[in-house]
Amino acid sequence: MNTTPIVDPKIGQRISAMLFITQSFGSAALISNATVNPIIGAKLGGSDILAGVPGTLLLIGAALASYPAGMLMQKIGRRPGLALGFFLGSVGMAIGGYAIVTQSFLLFLLGLLFIGGARGAVDQSRYAAADANLPEARARAISTVVFAGTVSAVGGPLLVAPLGVLVQSVFGFEMLAGPMIGGAILFLLSGILIWLFLRPDPRDIGRIIADALKKDDDPPPAAARAWGEIIRLPGVQLAALSMLIGQAMMVLVMTVTSLHMNHYNHPLADISLVIMGHTLGMYGLSFVTGTIADRFGRTTVVVLGALIMIAGNIVAPIWTDTLPIAIGLFLVGLGWNMCYIGGSSLLADNLVPSERGRYQGAVELTVNLSSAVGSLSSGFILAGLGFTVLNVIAIVITLTPIIMVIWQRSRRVQHAATESV
Numbered sequence: 001m002n003t004t005p006i007v008d009p010k011i012g013q014r015i016s017a018m019l020f021i022t023q024s025f026g027s028a029a030l031i032s033n034a035t036v037n038p039i040i041g042a043k044l045g046g047s048d049i050l051a052g053v054p055g056t057l058l059l060i061g062a063a064l065a066s067y068p069a070g071m072l073m074q075k076i077g078r079r080p081g082l083a084l085g086f087f088l089g090s091v092g093m094a095i096g097g098y099a100i101v102t103q104s105f106l107l108f109l110l111g112l113l114f115i116g117g118a119r120g121a122v123d124q125s126r127y128a129a130a131d132a133n134l135p136e137a138r139a140r141a142i143s144t145v146v147f148a149g150t151v152s153a154v155g156g157p158l159l160v161a162p163l164g165v166l167v168q169s170v171f172g173f174e175m176l177a178g179p180m181i182g183g184a185i186l187f188l189l190s191g192i193l194i195w196l197f198l199r200p201d202p203r204d205i206g207r208i209i210a211d212a213l214k215k216d217d218d219p220p221p222a223a224a225r226a227w228g229e230i231i232r233l234p235g236v237q238l239a240a241l242s243m244l245i246g247q248a249m250m251v252l253v254m255t256v257t258s259l260h261m262n263h264y265n266h267p268l269a270d271i272s273l274v275i276m277g278h279t280l281g282m283y284g285l286s287f288v289t290g291t292i293a294d295r296f297g298r299t300t301v302v303v304l305g306a307l308i309m310i311a312g313n314i315v316a317p318i319w320t321d322t323l324p325i326a327i328g329l330f331l332v333g334l335g336w337n338m339c340y341i342g343g344s345s346l347l348a349d350n351l352v353p354s355e356r357g358r359y360q361g362a363v364e365l366t367v368n369l370s371s372a373v374g375s376l377s378s379g380f381i382l383a384g385l386g387f388t389v390l391n392v393i394a395i396v397i398t399l400t401p402i403i404m405v406i407w408q409r410s411r412r413v414q415h416a417a418t419e420s421v
Contacts, residue, residue: 006212007205012133015205016144018197019125022190023148024155026086026122029093029183030115031156032163034058037112040176044105054112056372061116062123063368069121070361074354077201078128079194081357085121086191088114090184097180101173111180118187120368127360128198130348131206135213136294139301139345143290146341149283153276207353230351230359234408235298239347240363242302242401244370246339249309249394251374253316253332254278256382256390261325270322277326281333289341298346299405305338306401313395317388339401 037054045053065085073081092114099107129141163178173181230236257278258271293301308331316328351359381390 006134006209007132009134009137011200011205012129012137012141015132015198015202016129016141018193019129019145020148022082022086022193023122023125023145024151025186025190026089026118027149027152028156028159029089029179029186030119031152032159032179033093033096033115033183035157035160036176036179040100040108043176044100044103044108046105050105053109055375057109057112058116058119059368059372059375061113061118062120063116063365063372065117065120066124066364066368067358067361069117069124070357070359070364072357073121073124073128073203073361074357077203078124078131079198079201082122082125082128082198083191083195085118085124086187086194089118089122090187090191092116092118093180093184093187097173097177097184100177100180115183120364122190124360124364126344127348127356128202130345131202131209131353131356134209135349138348139293139298139341140287140290142344142348143286143293143341146337147283147286150280150286153279153283203353203357206356210353225355227359227362230355233350235346235350236359238299238302238401238404238408239343239350240366241404242305242339242343242346243363243367245398245400246305246309246336246343247367248370248374249313249398250282250332250336251371252378252381253313253391253394254329255375255378256387257316257325257329259379260382260387261322264320266322273322274326274329278329278333281330281335282337283333285334286337286341289338290345292338293342293345298342298349301338301342302346303402303405305335305340305342306398307335308338309335309398310395311335313391313398317391335398 034055037058041050041054069081069085072084092111094111095114096108096111099105099111126142126145129145130138133141159182160179163182164175165178167173167178167181168175254275257274261271261274289301289305292304312328312331312333312335314328315331316325318324347360347363348356378390381393
């Protein structure tokens, strides 16, 4: 292996910082709109039944765009691919804002599909950070981008009221259009920053690193393995499963926690406190997760994440007081963070540059679909079986990545024993 510096570490750090900034802007725009989208959906659609349609369309748009976005970034580069995603989001936000002003429900839904498609692209910013950094710093680079969720989780809701007042006082628009119009500006700014400053392209840096670290039994850099060969890789299997299960089970529990608390007459202040604790768990300790993953391994952090999620699922339903529910949801969020960062790093480790865009996009597709399934099924499970059973279901399913790790290690032991005979 070449012992000379492969790339200047400052390049990777600078790229990660730029991705952190743009992801913060984009996520703040998304969260500020998520705060009011159910209200807009019910108002423009004429029924509370339609309040959940905006969130569902965002997930559908993200799922549909994930794989094509990954393929596009593999072909033309991360910089133009991510910039295009942000620009698409700006167009979607503008359409959504115009729809609110003109009271057009169908046009609002069209804008949401565009915004969802943008999310499917820009969520792959963490893979761009992975491309631009050496393997020993890859998880910390991904955690930098994921940590942007902390900034947006705080800043997004705080933008709602000022933006509403601004568009009403300056343009005379409906206040609910404020987050959309402000979001269009934030997405546009992010796209411009990516286009101007995400240089050199992370995809190209990833190719340089992969070529320098290439082993004799690795596939040629220009060749991409078939999906059947990729999916048989133990690291890819664990990476995809950890992200899919972590996302689905986190959404399953998070979606109905506020309703569960409402059933026990918790005030909105207590519900907000629990959701804040959950969000802190999801994003606030990202740098710690990245450091653990780089130092002790991706598999270690995935297993630890699954165990922490299970602990949260045990604590959350035992008592109906605010504090234990908040602790439980914090642990669920932290467990998701570890599965998400550990799985993302593991996936990047197991793919060569000519494969990353395509297969990362495919995994993003499954993750977004699992999120939609978790979101849509949570209400039915809560209504039919209750919050405790919902968490028991989450515990059983979250055991899957741990079982896979045990199974993979037992197979390696058996294989080693067979070879030694």
